[in-house]
Amino acid sequence: MEKKILVTKSSMPKKEEFFEEISDLWETHWLTNMGVKHQTLQNELKKYLGVKNIDLLTNGHMALELSMQALGLSGEVITTPFTFASTTHAIIRNRLTPVFCDVNANDFTIDVDKIEDLITDKTCAIIPVHVYGNICDIEKIQDIAKRHNLKVIYDAAHTFGVKYKGEGIGSFGDVSCFSFHATKVFNSIEGGAVCYIDEEFGKNIYELKNFGIHGPESVTAVGANAKMNEFCAAFGLCNLRHVDDDIEKRKIIYDRYKTHLKNIDGIKLNPVQKDVQPNYAYFPVIFDKAKFGANRDEIFSKLAENGIGARKYFYPITNSFECFKGIYNPADTPVALQLSLNVLTLPLYPDLELEDVDRICKIILSLKK
Numbered sequence: 001m002e003k004k005i006l007v008t009k010s011s012m013p014k015k016e017e018f019f020e021e022i023s024d025l026w027e028t029h030w031l032t033n034m035g036v037k038h039q040t041l042q043n044e045l046k047k048y049l050g051v052k053n054i055d056l057l058t059n060g061h062m063a064l065e066l067s068m069q070a071l072g073l074s075g076e077v078i079t080t081p082f083t084f085a086s087t088t089h090a091i092i093r094n095r096l097t098p099v100f101c102d103v104n105a106n107d108f109t110i111d112v113d114k115i116e117d118l119i120t121d122k123t124c125a126i127i128p129v130h131v132y133g134n135i136c137d138i139e140k141i142q143d144i145a146k147r148h149n150l151k152v153i154y155d156a157a158h159t160f161g162v163k164y165k166g167e168g169i170g171s172f173g174d175v176s177c178f179s180f181h182a183t184k185v186f187n188s189i190e191g192g193a194v195c196y197i198d199e200e201f202g203k204n205i206y207e208l209k210n211f212g213i214h215g216p217e218s219v220t221a222v223g224a225n226a227k228m229n230e231f232c233a234a235f236g237l238c239n240l241r242h243v244d245d246d247i248e249k250r251k252i253i254y255d256r257y258k259t260h261l262k263n264i265d266g267i268k269l270n271p272v273q274k275d276v277q278p279n280y281a282y283f284p285v286i287f288d289k290a291k292f293g294a295n296r297d298e299i300f301s302k303l304a305e306n307g308i309g310a311r312k313y314f315y316p317i318t319n320s321f322e323c324f325k326g327i328y329n330p331a332d333t334p335v336a337l338q339l340s341l342n343v344l345t346l347p348l349y350p351d352l353e354l355e356d357v358d359r360i361c362k363i364i365l366s367l368k369k
């Protein structure tokens with residue numbers, strides 16, 4: 001059997017760089033609770049992402065959960081099921097009702113032409129997801145939100161470093177939530193952040209991530225514990241120095257995949273979006289069995305036989321999870337459902353060898369009829 005390739009491989013700084021970064025923690029003994037590393041990473045990320053305000057959290061999921069709480073949402077929110085479990089779970093754990101809007105088949109983000117039909121007098125927010133590094137139709141969403149007086153929280157877990165018309169993607173909507181999980185373009189082992197406009201929201205988030213503690217003798221909200229610790233922040237500081245190189249390397253691999261897989265009947269690739277500076281986070285491929293001759297699951301298995309781990313991502317879609325059986329219906333979002341059955345994301349990480357990309361594509365194309 002040839003060497004095993006996983007769908008991703010977490011970026012890590014050199015050992016020496018990390019050891020150097022954490023060494024002063026043995027002097028300060030300050031390990032968490034918004035220490036120096038936390039503060040420094042927050043400042044660096046604010047610059048890197050080009051956002052007005054940012055707050056660091058333990059992970060992307062808590063960024064979503066606490067954002068909804070901090071905005072005081074109640075009632076219905078319009079969202080998509082073509083996402084990771086986190087988005088839908090964060091909504092339901094806030095006792096909000098998700099109303100699932102379908103996605104568009106071109107870039108896999110929320111179909112903005114279908115949002116308004118779903119708005120009722122209970123709707124309080126739109127929670128769209130930027131998918132694979134593709135961004136939602138920000139301008140249309142902004143327009144709809146404004147006309148109907150709705151909040152907008154973007155799940156921006158896939159779009160670290162992406163820019164739209166030169167502006168950081170975290171600057172749009174009321175809030176954008178990033179994930180710095182080990183598998184993402186930028187990681188702090190586990191980590192996340194909220195980017196926001198309103199200072200009042202910022203104060204709320206800051207307290208909610210620390211049990212709702214307002215002052216030494218004052219607890220004013222039912223908060224959680226979602227503070228990024230100093231070791232994760234230090235890891236993030238190191239990785240941030242290399243993230244531009246990582247994205248450069250991702251681009252080379254991305255382009256190599258494209259060379260092999262473009263213009264093949266039965267294969268749809270990720271689109272190039274206008275005015276968007278991408279981050280090459282994922283390489284999704286949509287297979288059309290009628291034209292390609294093999295279906296997604298057959299290709300997945302063939303790759304697995306060869307030691308290659310592709311990922312069915314996102315599959316299943318969230319409105320078809322077992323925990324929602326009888327509550328939501330995936331047939332209500334047919335485009336998302338079809339995508340989830342036909343998509344495969346291929347291995348993509350900065351030091352994936354180009355000859356491995358060639359081998360992966362050869363295996364895929366060997367199934368073309």
Ligand SMILES: *Cc1c(COP(=O)(O)O)cnc(C)c1O
Pocket residue numbers: 059060061062083084086087129155157158178179180181191192
């Ligand atoms: C990774 C991810 C999350 C959750 O982030 P964590 O940091 O793992 O908690 C949420 N939404 C999407 C779309 C993601 O890919």
